[in-house]
Amino acid sequence: MPSKSYGSVEDSPKPHPIHRHSSLLDSPSSPQESALQFASPLLRRFSERSVGDTYKKNTQSNDSSPVIQTPLLRGNCTKQSSQTVDEEGSSNESFIYYIVYALVNSIMCVPCLYGYASVIFNHPVYQSHINALSKLVILSSVVHQFCFSIFSSLPFSIGQVQDAGLIFLSAMSTTIATSMLEGQDANDEEVVSEIVSTTIVLLGLATACLGSVLVVMGKFRLADAVAYLPLPVVGGYLAFIGYFCLEAGVALCISHPIMKPSDWGYLFDEKSLVLATPGIIAGIFLTLVSRKCSNEAILPISMVAIPLAFYIFMFLCGYTIEDARGGGWVGESSPSVPASDLLLLVDFHKVRWDLSKDLISTWAGMVFVVSFSSCLDVAAISMDMGESLDTNNELMTVGISNFVSGLAGGFTGSYIFSQTIFTYRTNCRSRWIGVIVAFTFILVVISPVNVLEVTPLFFLGSTLIFIGFDLLFEWIVEVRHKLLLSEYIVLLATFVAVQFLGINAGIGLGIITAVLDFVLATANVSTIARVSRRSLAMWRPQERGILETTAYNPDRAQILTLEVRGAIFFGSSMKVLGNILDEAGINASTEEKKEIVMTNSPLPHYSRINRHSPSLSPSSFRERREQRKEANNRDTTIKLSVQRAPPRFLVLDLASVTNVDASAARGCFLQLTKMCANRNVVVCAAGANSHIAWLLKTHETAHDFDMHEPENGHSQIDKLKEKIILFNDLNEALYFCEATLLAETTSMKWHKDLAPEPGSLTISLSNAFTNFLGLEEKSAAALVEYERHGRSFHTETMYTSNQTIFSPGTPSDGFFVVLSGTVAVLLDDRFGGPQTIISGAGMQKLQRPNMSMIQSGQVSRILSVGSVFGFVDYILQRPRSFHVVAGAKNALVAKVSRAGLDELKKETPELERIVDKVLLLCSVVELAAGQNNW
Numbered sequence: 001m002p003s004k005s006y007g008s009v010e011d012s013p014k015p016h017p018i019h020r021h022s023s024l025l026d027s028p029s030s031p032q033e034s035a036l037q038f039a040s041p042l043l044r045r046f047s048e049r050s051v052g053d054t055y056k057k058n059t060q061s062n063d064s065s066p067v068i069q070t071p072l073l074r075g076n077c078t079k080q081s082s083q084t085v086d087e088e089g090s091s092n093e094s095f096i097y098y099i100v101y102a103l104v105n106s107i108m109c110v111p112c113l114y115g116y117a118s119v120i121f122n123h124p125v126y127q128s129h130i131n132a133l134s135k136l137v138i139l140s141s142v143v144h145q146f147c148f149s150i151f152s153s154l155p156f157s158i159g160q161v162q163d164a165g166l167i168f169l170s171a172m173s174t175t176i177a178t179s180m181l182e183g184q185d186a187n188d189e190e191v192v193s194e195i196v197s198t199t200i201v202l203l204g205l206a207t208a209c210l211g212s213v214l215v216v217m218g219k220f221r222l223a224d225a226v227a228y229l230p231l232p233v234v235g236g237y238l239a240f241i242g243y244f245c246l247e248a249g250v251a252l253c254i255s256h257p258i259m260k261p262s263d264w265g266y267l268f269d270e271k272s273l274v275l276a277t278p279g280i281i282a283g284i285f286l287t288l289v290s291r292k293c294s295n296e297a298i299l300p301i302s303m304v305a306i307p308l309a310f311y312i313f314m315f316l317c318g319y320t321i322e323d324a325r326g327g328g329w330v331g332e333s334s335p336s337v338p339a340s341d342l343l344l345l346v347d348f349h350k351v352r353w354d355l356s357k358d359l360i361s362t363w364a365g366m367v368f369v370v371s372f373s374s375c376l377d378v379a380a381i382s383m384d385m386g387e388s389l390d391t392n393n394e395l396m397t398v399g400i401s402n403f404v405s406g407l408a409g410g411f412t413g414s415y416i417f418s419q420t421i422f423t424y425r426t427n428c429r430s431r432w433i434g435v436i437v438a439f440t441f442i443l444v445v446i447s448p449v450n451v452l453e454v455t456p457l458f459f460l461g462s463t464l465i466f467i468g469f470d471l472l473f474e475w476i477v478e479v480r481h482k483l484l485l486s487e488y489i490v491l492l493a494t495f496v497a498v499q500f501l502g503i504n505a506g507i508g509l510g511i512i513t514a515v516l517d518f519v520l521a522t523a524n525v526s527t528i529a530r531v532s533r534r535s536l537a538m539w540r541p542q543e544r545g546i547l548e549t550t551a552y553n554p555d556r557a558q559i560l561t562l563e564v565r566g567a568i569f570f571g572s573s574m575k576v577l578g579n580i581l582d583e584a585g586i587n588a589s590t591e592e593k594k595e596i597v598m599t600n601s602p603l604p605h606y607s608r609i610n611r612h613s614p615s616l617s618p619s620s621f622r623e624r625r626e627q628r629k630e631a632n633n634r635d636t637t638i639k640l641s642v643q644r645a646p647p648r649f650l651v652l653d654l655a656s657v658t659n660v661d662a663s664a665a666r667g668c669f670l671q672l673t674k675m676c677a678n679r680n681v682v683v684c685a686a687g688a689n690s691h692i693a694w695l696l697k698t699h700e701t702a703h704d705f706d707m708h709e710p711e712n713g714h715s716q717i718d719k720l721k722e723k724i725i726l727f728n729d730l731n732e733a734l735y736f737c738e739a740t741l742l743a744e745t746t747s748m749k750w751h752k753d754l755a756p757e758p759g760s761l762t763i764s765l766s767n768a769f770t771n772f773l774g775l776e777e778k779s780a781a782a783l784v785e786y787e788r789h790g791r792s793f794h795t796e797t798m799y800t801s802n803q804t805i806f807s808p809g810t811p812s813d814g815f816f817v818v819l820s821g822t823v824a825v826l827l828d829d830r831f832g833g834p835q836t837i838i839s840g841a842g843m844q845k846l847q848r849p850n851m852s853m854i855q856s857g858q859v860s861r862i863l864s865v866g867s868v869f870g871f872v873d874y875i876l877q878r879p880r881s882f883h884v885v886a887g888a889k890n891a892l893v894a895k896v897s898r899a900g901l902d903e904l905k906k907e908t909p910e911l912e913r914i915v916d917k918v919l920l921l922c923s924v925v926e927l928a929a930g931q932n933n934w
Contacts, residue, residue, distance in 0.1 A: 094428075094430075095432070097426070097428050098428055098430060098432045098433055098436055099436060101422075101423060101426050101428050101433060102432075102433050102434075102436035102437045102440060103436075103440065104300050104422075105158060105419050105422075105423070105433070105437050106437055106440040106441070107300050107303060107304060108299075108300060108303060108419075109141070109160060109419075109437070109441075110138070110440075110441070110444055110451075111303065111455075111459065111460055111463040112463050112464070112467070113134070113137050113138050113141055113160070113161060114134050114137075114138075114451060114452065114455075114460050115245075115248065115249065115252065115460055115461070115463050115464040115467075116137055116161055116163070116166060117130065117133055117134035117136075117137040118130065118134075118248055118251070118252050118460075118464075119166055119170055119244065119245065119248040119464070120133075120137065120166065120169045120170050120173055120203075120411065121133050121170075121173055121199075122170055122173075122174070122248060122251070122257055122259065123173060123174050123177040123178075123257070123259075124186070124257055125177045125181065125186050125192055125195055126173070126177070126195075126196065126199075128192060129192070129196055129345065130452070131331075131334055131337045131450050131452055132337045132341060132342060132345055133196075133345075134451070134452065135337055135339070135342060135444070135445050136200070136342055136345065136409065136410070137161055137410075137411060138441050138444055138445055139339075139342065139408070139410065139441070139445050140161050140405050140408070140409075140410025140411045140413065141160035141161050141413065141438075141441055142438050142441045142442055142445070143401070143404055143405045143408050143410050144159045144160050144161065144401045144402075144405055144410070144413035145158070145159055145160060145434050145435075145437055145438040145441070146434075146435075146438050147159070147397070147400055147401035147404055147405070148397065148401055148415070148434060149431045149434035149435055149438070150431075151396075151397045151400050151401070152394065152397045153389070153390070153393060153394065153397075154381070154389075154394075154420065154424075155429055155430055155431045156420065156423040156424050156428065156429040156430065156431075156433055156434075157415060157420050157423075157434060158415070158416045158419040158420045158423060158433075158434060158437065159398075159401060159413055159414060159415050159416060159420075159434075160413050160416055161410075161411050161412065161413045162373075162412070162413055162414050162416060163241055163245070163467070164369055164370050164373035164374075164412070164414060165207075165210075165366050165369065165370045165411070165412030166241065166244075167237075167240070167241060167244055167498075167503055168362050168363070168365060168366035168369070168412075168503060169203055169206075169366075169411055169412065170244075171362050171502070171503055172199075172202065172203055172206065172359050172362055172363075173199045173203065174259075175355075175358055175359060175362070176195060176198055176199045176202060176352075176355055176359075177195050177199070179352075179355055179358065180194060180195050180198065180352060180355070181195070193347065193350060194347075194350040194351075194352065196345055196346075197345065197346045197347045197348070197350040197351050198350065198351045198352045198355060200345055200346050200409050201346060201348065201351045201409070202351070202355065202356055202359060203411060204405075204406045204407065204408070204409040204410060204411075205356070205406060206359060206363045206366070206406070207402050207403075207405055207406030207410060207411055207412050208402070208403050208405075208406025208407050209363065209406070210363070210366060210367050210370060210399075210402050210406070210412060211398075211399045211400065211401065211402030211403030211404070211405070211406055212399065212403055213367050213371070213399070214367075214370075214371055214374070214395055214396070214398050214399030214402060215396050215399035215400060215403065216399075217371060217392070217395055217399070218392040218393060218394075218395035218396030218397075218399060219392075219396060221392045222392075223371075223375050223391040223392045223395050229368065229369075229372050229511070230490070230510075230511065230514040231483075231487075232483060232487045232488070232490035232491040232494065232510070232514055233490065233491075233494050233507060233510035233511055233514055234369075234372065235475045235479055235483075235491045235494075236475075236490070236491045236492065236493070236494025236495040236497075236498065236506075236510050237369065237494060237495075237498060237503075237506075237507060237510075238471055238474075238475050239471060239472055239475035239476050239491070239495045240494075240495050240498040240499060240506070241468075241471055242467065242468045242469070242470070242471025242472035242474075242475065242476075243468060243472060243495075243499070244468070245464045245465070245467045245468035245471065246464070246465055246468030246469065246472065247259075247263075247468075248461075248464050248468075249279060249283060249461040249462065249463070249464030249465035249466075249467075249468060250267070250276050250279065250280070250461060250465065251263075251461075252279075252457055252460055252461035252464065253275050253276045253278075253279035253280075253457055253458045253461035253462075254266055254267075254272040254275045254276050254328070255275075255328055255457065256272065261499075271328070275328050275329070275457075275458065276458075276461075278456075278458040278462075279457075279458035279459070279461040279462045279465055280462075280465060282306050282458060282459065282462035282465070282466075283461075283462040283463075283464075283465025283466045283468070283469055284465075284469065285302070285306075285462075286299070286302060286303070286462060286463070286466040287466055287469045287470055287473070289302050290466075290470070291470075303463075306456075306459050306462065307455060307456050307459045310329075310456045310458075310459065321454065324456075325453075328457070329456055329457060329458065330452070330453060330454060330455065330456060330457060331450070331452035331453050331455075331457060332453070333453055334450060334453065336448045336449070336450055337450065338446075338448070339445050339446045342445075345409075346409065361504050362503065362504060364504075365503055365504045365507060366412065369507075370398075370402075370412055370414065371395065373414065374394070374395055374398045374414045374415065375391050375395060377414060377415040377417045378391045378394040378395070378415065379391065381415065381417060381420055381421060381424075385421075385424060394415070398413075398414050398415065401413060401414075402414075475491070475495075476492075476495070479491065486517045486520070486521065487514075487517065489513075489517075490510060490513045490514045490517055491510075493509065493510060493513045494506060494507065494509070494510030494513070497509040497510060498510075519571045520571065522566065522567055522569070522571065522572065523569075523571035523572035523575065524572075525565075525566040525567070525572075527564075527565045527566060527579075528562055528563075528564055528576060528579040528580055528583060529562065529563045529565070530560070530561070530562055530563075530583055531561050531562070531563045531653070532552075532561070533561045533651075533653075533730060533734060534547075534552070534734060534925065535731050535732075535734035535735040535738055536731050536735075536861070536863060536867055536925065536926065537735050537738060537739075537864065537866065537867070538768060538866035538867060538868065538925075539738070539742075543742055543746075546741075546742065546745060546746065547738055547741065547742070550741060550745065551648075551649075551737070551738060551741050556645060556647075557647050558647050558648040558649060558741060559647060559648065559649045559651060559734065559737045559738070559741070560583070560584060560647040560649070560650050560651065561651045561653060561730070561734070562580060562583055562584075562650070562651070562652055562653065563653045563656065564576070564580075564652055564653065564654055564656065564657050565656040565657065566656075566657065566658065567657070567658050567659040567660075568657060568659070568660045568661075568664040568668060569659065569660070569661040569663060569664050570661060570663035570664065570667070572664070573663055573664035573667045573668035574596075574667065574668070576664070576668055577596070577667070577668045577671060577672060580650075580652075580672060581672070581675070584646050584647060584650055584676075584681070585645055585646050585647075586646050586675055586676070586679060586681070588675065592671075592674075592675055595671065595674075596667070596671050646676070646679050646681050647681060648680075648681065648682065648737075648741065649681070649682050649683075649684060649737040649740070649741075650676060650681050650682070650683045650684070651684045651685075651686065651730070651733050651734060651737060652683065652684065652685045652686070652724075653686055653687055653730050654685050654686065654687050654688040654689075654692060655686070655687030655688075655729075655730070656687075657688065657689075657692060659691070659692070660691075660692045660695055660696070661695075662695065662699065665695050665696055665698075665699040665701055666699055666701070669685075669696060669701045669702070669724060670699060670700075670701045672724075673701060673702075673722070673723055673724050676721070677721050677722055680721070681721070682720065682721045682725065682737075682740075683721070683724045683725070684724070684725045684726075684727060684733040684736065684737065685702060685724045685725070685726050685727070685733070686726075686727045686728070686729055686730040686732065686733035686734075687727075687728075687729055687730055688726060693726055696724060696726070697726075700723070701723060701724055702723050702724035702725070702726050703723045703724075703725065703726065704726050705720065705725045705726065705727065705736070728862055729861050729862055731861050731862065731863070732861075732862045735864065763819055763820070763865060763866065764784075764819065765792075765794055765796075765817055765819065765894045765896075766783035766784045766786075768817050768819070768866050768868075768894075769783060769914060769915075769918055770783060782908070782910065782911060783911065783914065786908065786911060792900075793896065793897075793900035793901060793903060793904040793911075793915075794817075794894045794895060794896045794897065794900055795894070795895050795897070795900075796819065796892060796893070796894050796895075797892070797893055797895065798890055798891070798892050798893075799823075799885075799886035799890065799891050799892075799893060800886060800890055801886050801887065801888055801889055801890060802885050802886060803885060803886045804883070804884070804885050805823060805884040805885060805886065805893060806870065806880050806883075806884055807880065807883050808879070808880050808881060808882060808883055809879050809880060810879060810880045811879060811880075812870065812873035812874045812876075812877065812878060812879060812880055813874075813897055813898050813899075814870070814874060814895045814896050814897035814898055814900075815868060815869070815870045815871035815874045815895075815896055815919070816868070816869050816870045816884075816893050816894065816895050816896070817866070817867070817868050817893070817894045817896070818863055818864060818865050818866060818867045818869075818891060818892075818893055819865065819892040819893065819894050820865060820890075820891060820892035821865070821886065821887055821889050821890055821891030821892060822862055822863060822864050822865075822886075822887030822888065822889070822891060823862075823863050823867075823869070823884055823885065823886055823887055823891050823893065824861070824862055824863075824884070824885050824886075824887050825861040825862075825863065825869070825882055825883070825884050826882070826883040826884070826885065862887060868918070868919075868922045869884065870884070871919050871922055871923070872923075872926075874898070875919065875923075896915065901915060
């Protein structure tokens with residue numbers, strides 16, 4: 001039917017005959033649920049039980065189907081009863097059902113189409129031709145219905161003029177009328193004829209162009225592109241459609257246009273109030289019927305009963321139709337409009353083509369909204385049917401329909417969701433339904449009876465008031481429970497803005513408000529959390545003791561790990577910086593605060609402040625800000641820390657950071673590095689994706705670091721701390737911090753003992769176990785003796801760089817120990833080429849050091865000499881759950897197999913207990929490190 005909505009906001013059944021619902025807020029899990037959720041007011045009559053029964057009939061018990069398939073219509077209906085029936089009787093019965101359901105659709109469509117005509121042509125200048133223009137709207141629906149019946153993949157589809165483009169068409173017609181009436185007499189028939197001709201031609205041209213765009217979008221499969229309009233903005237627009245329909249309905253009742261809020265003053269006139277009251281009451285009645293009644297016949301019966309009751313009342317009271325016309329209850333008497341006269345509405349010689357440029361912006365908004373709503377209608381129909389539909393193909397159907405309608409001087413249309421689903425649920429899934437509906441409209445067009453002369457105006461108005469009430473209630477009241485407060489404010493802002501600023505400006509303001517809301521919400525999502533992490537390095541017991549008492553001492557940790565989540569950008573960088581400083585126990589000095597304020601200013605660096613003006617100097621600005629802070633008992637720039645002394649190493653886990661912009665690179669991370677360097681704090685960042693790493697390095701905020709390079713080591717720490725040190729993963733960063741602390745506090749040598757170049761250090765499995773467990777001399781000697789006599793319970797394999805050690809899904813028949821080089825744990829089992837980023841200077845290649853063929857961004861962990869991996873899958877006896885390859889250089893890896901351990905258990909139970917102890921300690925270290933699966 002000719003109106004629609006784009007999102008159901010109820011969990012209970014909520015159908016609508018004049019108004020379609022495609023839910024963006026709920027996702028039904030079954031066809032039964034979707035049938036309840038996406039129903040229209042007409043279909044709201046179905047109770048949950050009846051809808052379930054209907055669904056069962058369609059899917060299980062075909063014998064009870066009310067439609068009997070005929071040879072002529074075979075393939076146009078769903079599977080019918082398998083019982084043998086008389087073919088002629090079956091055909092007659094089927095066609096009777098088609099006629100009945102087509103008439104039901106038509107009964108609800110025709111009054112609304114007359115109402116839509118009054119909305120599109122609501123300017124007073126069109127009133128002398130409103131009868132012909134109303135028939136033109138109905139004729140346009142004929143074209144739409146034929147197109148949908150021919151081209152749609154849904155044989156039961158109903159498509160007509162609908163409300164998504166209604167306001168845009170109204171705005172265009174009003175713009176044309178207003179422009180052409182400047183300096184002209186509105187009562188001059190020649191002027192009115194020029195206005196009508198121009199309006200019909202330009203609106204038809206706009207509709208045809210809209211159809212062309214929709215066809216192109218469907219052809220190139222661009223339907224998803226229209227989904228970027230925020231739901232609160234759509235909701236605000238739909239609420240305004242409801243208000244606009246309410247205005248148009250009341251205006252139709254009182255025969256006075258209501259085009260601005262002050263026009264509601266007409267209702268203070270006693271006669272106008274009397275004329276409007278029945279329409280308002282009837283609109284409320286239809287709304288209640290559509291929402292409360294479960295019987296499927298009540299709503300169409302009600303729509304027939306309202307005008308019938310009016311005529312019965314007239315008859316009982318002795319009034320004639322002329323008496324009703326004199327009282328304003330029916331339209332003024334006018335000559336009938338033959339169908340042939342519709343061709344006389346347009347005189348191409350009178351068309352003002354120059355006005356087309358004034359309609360471009362409104363047309364652009366109409367394209368977006370109509371395409372958006374059509375995609376949602378298709379999605380809603382698909383969900384209700386429980387079948388997948390090709391949105392792009394259906395969008396092409398809508399485009400073809402609008403193109404043909406526009407060429408015929410018609411108006412925008414689309415699928416009518418509620419009536420399409422209604423027809424689908426009747427099980428009469430034949431194209432005959434749409435054809436009969438179209439022929440019904442043709443009968444109305446060619447009928448000599450002027451519907452506006454004999455139909456109560458309050459009844460036609462009540463159909464619009466019904467639509468208005470339903471849309472307003474749904475998108476102003478019910479939607480509150482489905483949106484956040486900020487989103488609801490965006491919806492209300494759009495609703496009000498469209499009312500006072502116009503459609504395009506109102507929707508534009510709504511989008512801007514939604515973007516600002518998103519920025520504020522995203523800024524609040526960025527979080528900083530202190531986490532307890534350790535590296536996976538196999539330190540000796542005494543070294544682990546040193547690290548636990550110094551590096552990870554809870555009272556004064558020398559290594560502080562912070563997990564950063566979300567996006568860090570201009571809207572959140574100050575907050576993130578303040579939280580990091582607070583967690584690290586760093587108090588910003590006055591000069592540092594001043595520099596942070598200057599860096600985060602949107603003005604150019606040297607024009608931020610007039611340095612010669614005391615009132616605008618940094619110090620005076622800071623002083624005034626500090627005074628305001630003291631007066632309000634709050635600091636509006638940076639949270640000052642009251643925590644303990646800063647750590648030696650600050651490790652930032654950026655693996656969960658989705659994006660960083662240039663403002664955050666300088667305003668947050670660069671300032672953090674400077675402040676930490678002044679306090680001898682080394683800042684490390686781990687897990688940053690290639691985009692973030694490139695941005696930080698481009699702004700000279702960070703640099704890569706390879707601890708295995710000869711020139712790097714703890715002796716270079718003073719130079720390293722000037723920038724953030726980037727590591728591929730958190731384990732590597734923590735290993736660097738731990739190794740540096742051990743080098744500073746013990747006699748261990750950096751490149752000899754802690755960070756040797758890959759390949760320069762090779763250990764045996766017995767050495768790895770001995771160092772890791774801190775075994776007594778006797779147990780260590782037993783391990784060495786066992787290996788020396790060739791009774792090894794493991795195998796050693798040399799892997800070349802990037803060679804797969806194991807991949808997901810392979811059997812876990814052992815665990816592994818790195819004896820030389822490094823290995824990389826990947827996020828998945830795929831390899832890719834170099835990543836790129838497009839900057840202002842063009843395309844840039846992104847490549848991280850020490851990754852070689854391993855794609856940057858896929859590495860989850862780098863494991864060095866002595867590391868144990870694969871033991872979790874081994875213990876749980878499950879297939880491998882991750883991918884491991886050799887690192888940048890060759891790696892020697894020992895595999896301790898299950899068969900070897902079984903043999904060891906038989907020969908030397910004491911050694912088997914040592915291996916069990918290794919696995920237990922590995923699990924504890926992994927738990928302390930906060931990792932899993934390795």
